[in-house]
Amino acid sequence: MIPLASLKSLLIFLAPMALVFLQNPGNGNLSRNLLILAGSAVALLVVILPLQVLSWAFYTYRYEAGYLHIKSGVIFKKERSIKRERVQTVNIRRGIFQRLLGLASLQVETAGGGSESELSLTAVTLGEAYNIKESLEGPAAETDRAPEENAEKAAGESAAEGAVREGKEAAPRAGLKALIDTALKPGEQTGAGEDNQAEAAYRITIPELFIAGATSGGFFVLFSVIGLIFSQALPFIPDAFWEHLLDRVTSTAAGTVVLVVLVLLFLSWLISSLAFMVQYANFTLQRRQDRLQVTWGLIEQKQLTLNLNRLQALVVHEGLLRQPFGRCALVAEVAGGGSREQNYVTLLFPLLRTDELTHFLARILPEYRLPDTFVPLPGRALRRYMFRAAAPLLLIIVPLQWIPYGWLSIPLLIPALFWGYSRYRAGATFLDDRQMTMKFRFVNRFRVLMLRNCIQAFQVSASPFQRWRGLRTARAWVLSSPSGKAFQVADIDIEEARHLWDWYSRQK
Amino acid sequence: MRQLLQGLPKTALIIPGGEVDMEVNMIEAEPKERLDRRALKAWFFSGLIWGFILMIFPVLYLTAAPLFWDLPAVYGWLAAGLVVLYTLWDAVIVPRIKLHFWRYEIRDDEIDIRHGVFIIRRTLIPMIRVQHVDTEHGPIMRLFGLATLRISTAASEHRIPALSRERAAELRGEISALARVSDEDV
Numbered sequence: 001m002i003p004l005a006s007l008k009s010l011l012i013f014l015a016p017m018a019l020v021f022l023q024n025p026g027n028g029n030l031s032r033n034l035l036i037l038a039g040s041a042v043a044l045l046v047v048i049l050p051l052q053v054l055s056w057a058f059y060t061y062r063y064e065a066g067y068l069h070i071k072s073g074v075i076f077k078k079e080r081s082i083k084r085e086r087v088q089t090v091n092i093r094r095g096i097f098q099r100l101l102g103l104a105s106l107q108v109e110t111a112g113g114g115s116e117s118e119l120s121l122t123a124v125t126l127g128e129a130y131n132i133k134e135s136l137e138g139p140a141a142e143t144d145r146a147p148e149e150n151a152e153k154a155a156g157e158s159a160a161e162g163a164v165r166e167g168k169e170a171a172p173r174a175g176l177k178a179l180i181d182t183a184l185k186p187g188e189q190t191g192a193g194e195d196n197q198a199e200a201a202y203r204i205t206i207p208e209l210f211i212a213g214a215t216s217g218g219f220f221v222l223f224s225v226i227g228l229i230f231s232q233a234l235p236f237i238p239d240a241f242w243e244h245l246l247d248r249v250t251s252t253a254a255g256t257v258v259l260v261v262l263v264l265l266f267l268s269w270l271i272s273s274l275a276f277m278v279q280y281a282n283f284t285l286q287r288r289q290d291r292l293q294v295t296w297g298l299i300e301q302k303q304l305t306l307n308l309n310r311l312q313a314l315v316v317h318e319g320l321l322r323q324p325f326g327r328c329a330l331v332a333e334v335a336g337g338g339s340r341e342q343n344y345v346t347l348l349f350p351l352l353r354t355d356e357l358t359h360f361l362a363r364i365l366p367e368y369r370l371p372d373t374f375v376p377l378p379g380r381a382l383r384r385y386m387f388r389a390a391a392p393l394l395l396i397i398v399p400l401q402w403i404p405y406g407w408l409s410i411p412l413l414i415p416a417l418f419w420g421y422s423r424y425r426a427g428a429t430f431l432d433d434r435q436m437t438m439k440f441r442f443v444n445r446f447r448v449l450m451l452r453n454c455i456q457a458f459q460v461s462a463s464p465f466q467r468w469r470g471l472r473t474a475r476a477w478v479l480s481s482p483s484g485k486a487f488q489v490a491d492i493d494i495e496e497a498r499h500l501w502d503w504y505s506r507q508k
Numbered sequence: 509m510r511q512l513l514q515g516l517p518k519t520a521l522i523i524p525g526g527e528v529d530m531e532v533n534m535i536e537a538e539p540k541e542r543l544d545r546r547a548l549k550a551w552f553f554s555g556l557i558w559g560f561i562l563m564i565f566p567v568l569y570l571t572a573a574p575l576f577w578d579l580p581a582v583y584g585w586l587a588a589g590l591v592v593l594y595t596l597w598d599a600v601i602v603p604r605i606k607l608h609f610w611r612y613e614i615r616d617d618e619i620d621i622r623h624g625v626f627i628i629r630r631t632l633i634p635m636i637r638v639q640h641v642d643t644e645h646g647p648i649m650r651l652f653g654l655a656t657l658r659i660s661t662a663a664s665e666h667r668i669p670a671l672s673r674e675r676a677a678e679l680r681g682e683i684s685a686l687a688r689v690s691d692e693d694v
Contacts, residue, residue: 335662456637456663461629477663485661498536505636506617507537 061121063135068108070119082119089310090133094126094301104129107138137291137305177253200363204283204350212329212351213276214269215321222268230264265443280350287364294348306346310335312454313478313487314348314368316357316447323445326354333480368449371437374428380469381491382424387421427489429474429496431503438489448487454478458504460497472497523643539620547670548603550652555599557648563590567662612668614682619659621666638687643676659683 033283051074059072066084071077074372080483091107098104106129108119124132204212245256281298292306313333322328330348352360359369377385393416400406426441456477474497475488492500570584602625611622617643619633639662645655655676657668 071564179585453636456661457631457633457666459629459631461624463627477661479662484661486664501630501632504632504634508614 030196035441043488044057047320061119063132068119068132068136078287087136089307090136091305092129092133092303094297096299098123099301106132108132124324128152133305139306163487167343199287199289201284201286202349202360202364203285204280208351209277209280209283211322211325211327212275212280213273213327215319215327215351216272216276217319217321218276219265219269222272223265226264226268226271230260240444247294280347283350285349285364292348292364294346304346306332306334308367312450312480314361314449315343315370316354316370316449318354318445318447320443322351327351328357330357330360333485335479367451370447371430371432374430374437374439375492377424377427377489377491378471378493381427381471381493382421384465384469384471384491385427386417386420389416389423416468424491427491429489429492429500431500436500436503439474439476440487440488440489446487450476450478450487452504456484457461458501466491476498539611539622541612541614543610543612543668543670543674544654544672545607546652546654546672547607550648550654550670551603551606552599553651555595555603555646559591562594563588564593566684614679614686616686619666621668627688630671631666633661633664633666635683635686638683641680641683641687643673643680645673646688656693688694 054074055072058074058077060070062069068082068084068087070080070082070384072079085109088105089109091109092104093107094104095147101123102125103123104126106119106121106124107348121129121132183211245259246253249256249259278298280296283296284294287297290308292308292311294304294306296302311332312335315331315333316328317331318328329350329356330352332346332348336348349360358372361368361370390413393412396408397409397412400409423441426439426445430437430439434452436450436452438446438450440446440448456479458477459475460473461475470493471491472494474490474492475486477484477486479485566584566587569579569587570581573579573581573584605625606623609622609624609628613620618637619631619635619638621629621631621633623629623631639660641656641660643655644658649655649670653673654670655673655678657671657679659666659668668676668679
């Protein structure tokens, strides 16, 4: 991995330089610029390569009697011991190069460790990665065995050695085939005992994955990016193209604009769908005793193991675009160690049929139960939801009546009121003996399943208007990284609020 | 200074018509204990300080505007009036409402808090969820012998402001002892 890592840092250094040089061929001819570029690349490589080799040579780890010891640093030495009990998650990832070389990277997260991983090994063989994972996460009885002779080099095992180690587990593969075959198959684990057999597993199918990508809503963001690129590229499109478009396809200028926007929209939708499909390909969720294991990715493969005692709440997320298809995503609120790149949200499954949720949960997470019926909001809550949706709009619409055509803004009230109504319809709560469930909508609809002992604090509040109408707002805090999160349902009946309160109160 | 303040606000703080009588039954079994009555003075005092700080702007306007520009003084007086009204609200009326609604109760296994001015909130924090308790006091609070108790769970933070300093210390000890006991149960 050393040459690759060097190459990567080299590219990071050179990319801006290359951009500057190649964009302005005015100050010198192109070949001379290229020569300077190549020269500085070689110079940088001479500096970077030995540094990488050194830092690799000084990075060692050792596993012993329930502790993982890491030593690192060329000039400034750093030693760290991580206690096994403190380890929250061990993540394994495989990028495209790592898979070609039979390697994996491994991150160890501990409780309260902040957003950075406590330990990050960028290149270990896949087998070794599983060994470390197993020794840190496996059943506690295993830790009592004699100190393991694991004092090996971590980062940067040579590709050849990696291939040999890989060969012990599965036949060595090479080239592109390896990309497809050496997916993270948990069954390949070496030290895995029979207790590691998955009790239940779900794998996303290709059509489902496609629907998930198509309805992920990511294209809104991409559309603005593509629009920007398009506006930059506008001068380079030949006039003949526009003339052809205007003459043959659409007859009016407005039609042309609409067509172009539609094409761009379709394009961004297509690209974002494909990107989603690549990112979450082979999404697999497995339940093994008190752990959930999530694996996903086509080019970069990721694996996440989640201990159930870290699971704080389960969220059924019904995106606006997914609702018509009767689909939803399953998301977990997890204590500690969520990764920043995923916005601290842990996706448990990207797309599920809403009507299969109950069955799905019963198999994967029987600790949580999806209620069939909810206690809906009382009818008198409707006008409050309507008012809340319309009030901000009225603040704009009323002053607009003094300007010409201001009345055109009045029809905007219709979608606003509809939105208020659908938020009212979505609001609901439900209790059973162990679990509180809240259902609410902002734009997307959520069902939040919280176990009683995972709710950190509970609040019932009422404004004077709510007191007048006998309504309350209920709010529950759960632990979620990086800090806590509160879920709330507004305008529940006072009796239901009492019910929730008594259920949560330990004062019987 | 302290004597002066203790003498003065007594009369200054009373709204004609006496205390607002408005009972809110959020949930039955409301918590029993109230905040220290000295809170009124502390809040009055800090409200007054805010008032003075805000008053700087209209005063600046009134002194500087006629010297440099030809701007009417009315706006300055208007702003000053608004600041006086706001200070009256913030330093006299709000503290009374706040004190009226503030209740708390520390039970063996949970902390029950009710507070609010317009929106009244009732919060329940189980003892086993308490991560740590702190007391803190700023200069004004110290002047009146008051302290704020801060209760943190893993996900949220709750305050009981304006307790007497002894009471705050006592509660802190009590809660951390209870929280430790319940920790063992888990």
